[in-house]
Amino acid sequence: MARRLFFLLGLANSFLLILIFIIRGRHLSFIESYGWIYLLLAIPAIYVFYRVQSDQKATQYRIFLGLFLFYLLVEGLLDFAFKTDFRANWAVLGPYIALYNAMNYGFIVMPWKDSRKQGILMLALFILQLLVNYSTH
Numbered sequence: 001m002a003r004r005l006f007f008l009l010g011l012a013n014s015f016l017l018i019l020i021f022i023i024r025g026r027h028l029s030f031i032e033s034y035g036w037i038y039l040l041l042a043i044p045a046i047y048v049f050y051r052v053q054s055d056q057k058a059t060q061y062r063i064f065l066g067l068f069l070f071y072l073l074v075e076g077l078l079d080f081a082f083k084t085d086f087r088a089n090w091a092v093l094g095p096y097i098a099l100y101n102a103m104n105y106g107f108i109v110m111p112w113k114d115s116r117k118q119g120i121l122m123l124a125l126f127i128l129q130l131l132v133n134y135s136t137h
Helices: 002-026 028-054 058-081 090-114 116-135
Strands: none
Touching: 002 028, 002 058, 002 090, 002 116, 028 058, 058 090, 090 116
């Protein structure tokens, strides 16, 4: 059950990021006003974090969920609390991109261990995230 929830959380994360990147291209002010909704993924992430206790790979799931929650925290602080233009500062942007990639890596490799189809789907969604993100910046 926890593995399925983790996979569904990864799907929700990917689809929301793709949607945010698409909207951002033409309606940045909308994302600046309502992008915080993405941060609500912390609620199911915390739930899954506690549900994976009984899983044999609980430590791995918790590490990746912890990375995801930390990413949401950093995203929330930089974009919505401090409202800083950190993407123009390489000293902040570099670690942010590394965290973004680590978070996505977890959502790819953990489902891949259970199902090659799920892993390929998550990898394809990550590649789509990158393409849409690149095309709107």
